[in-house]
Amino acid sequence: MITVLNLHAQRGSFSLTNISFEVQRGSIFTIIGPNGCGKTTLLECIAGLQKVASGKIIVNGIDVTTLPPEKRRIGYVPADYALFPNMTVQRNIWIAFKRSNGMGLDDLQRIIHLLQIDDLMNRNVESLSSGQKQRTAIARALAAKPNVLLLDEPCSALDPPTKEIFRREFSNMLKEIFHEFNIPVLYTTHDLLEATAIGDKIAVMNNGRIEQIGSVNEIFENPSSKFIAEFLGYNVFNGKVVSINVTSIAVDIGGIILNIKNNGSLPESVKDILVVIKPQDVALSPMKEFFKPRWKNCQCNILNGIVKRIYREGSVAKADIDVGNINLKAEISPDHLEEFNIKPGDIVFVQIRDSKVKVFPKVGGFKV
């Protein structure tokens, strides 16, 4: 188990502030955030490669904060894998294995087998593909028998098809390996899909701080800050409460009035609010009828919009819709896109269910 307590670190003008979390043995803790938010600095602090200003790093009950990297037994796989270029795969792994504490040859053989690099052992690392390099780097880190494993954006060097394979196949394989070796794994990424595929628990980082820690579901359903909502790709608008009653709230966002289900979370006195709508909750239809039959009994906001742009992200299609003065992001399945033949420039009906719109007081309720 690894526990990080109130960690502060300085790297030039950038600082890590008050980082605290705990990762149990056998679980994968994903740290997600945009480039430059401090993910690598945090991992380097934990590995002992960066100075820590204050705070504690405790591994299996031992405070390792002041120990040099060679005494911590924390495996680290950097984003570029840092495989020793003048050596074969076997030599790279052997270098780490030589310093392992109690790792048997059978265990090593199992790591090599599980990571499917048996056939690569005599290859020079420079001749490997990025996927093979990734697996070799993970095998090498595991060969040193670490108490914690740190993986810094291990997919950043992969091309999109390999990344897709990683998400579909290797993420499960890695999960099995990490569970089998029963060590906590810290995994950083800036890719949402990757984070959801691999992580048991997710921490969202921004500007040197952890903004939220939770399960994949918690983060996606209840982002705790404006930054997270925007990072997740949600629609976030400044709005004003027009009217409020027991069942609904009418809000004005850039001249558009939206009716929202009142779940009682918004105090009546609050006027300035933030409105959050997930792109997957924005339905598009060329007709003014309900997008899905089961929505018929729901309160639904139906707005007129113009399709500005349609683009693909993986298997889903996304659209930017101009509704009055605001721009809404919508996520549509490629089937619907094809069925309704929606093109840029088309006038569409945008349907948003009242229960799917979340509102937060601009001050206090939602970290801004």
Place this chain on the structure above:
Amino acid sequence: MMRLNMFRIILFSFLMTILIFYISIFLSSIIFTYPERLWSSILSEEVKFAIMLSIFTATCSTLISLIVSIPVSYALSRLNFPGKTIVEGFLDIPMAVPPIGLGVMLLIFFARTPIGIFINERIIRFVFEIPGIILAQFAVISVLTIKILKESFDGINPRYERVARTFGYTELESFLYITLSAAKRNILGAALLSWTRALGEFGATVILAGATRFKTETLPIALYLNLAVADLGNVSALLCILLLIACMMQILIRKLLYRRFVI
């Protein structure tokens, strides 16, 4: 097949001119002297002594230079300290000073300064002795070795050492097992370049160690002494040897540094 146009023809013309220039002077110095005496001159005691002394001194100075230059260049590559730029600039100065100037400075140090006199008289005699040749060669080649090795260490990602430390290697062990291993080709290449430069060193050597037959007579000094007495047979033999060694070193250096050898 490369397509030829006027620009490329001009480029090749310049290339051929420079090649012909050097080939002409190399060959003329051998053919138009006394080629019939070439073999007997190579076998002469004086030339054999010069060859042996040159190989011995160049090997010693190269080894000493490597022992000093590896940690120095690694420190310059990896460490940040106040005045680093000044230190780097300072270490480039000996390259800008003519070797004869370096020789004069060394001679003044050992002949005039109390510490230099003490070393020369009580510890190792450098002035007009074989250690003087090694020291003069060292003074000339060490800055070259440092420069080559620093570039080599700069080209090795420091992350390799950092990752090795997470496996349980100390800073020293990471340097020894990872960085030196990655740099071994370049170290060998730097050693060969330095050795070749040391073998041809004349200016600093002649001032500090003098030019005494069968004592401090390295190949360049032998060349100078034989030219002074117009013994062109020995001169052409020495030139042949110097050219042969230079060719062999070029082949080795290219094979090691550029990882290819294509004729």
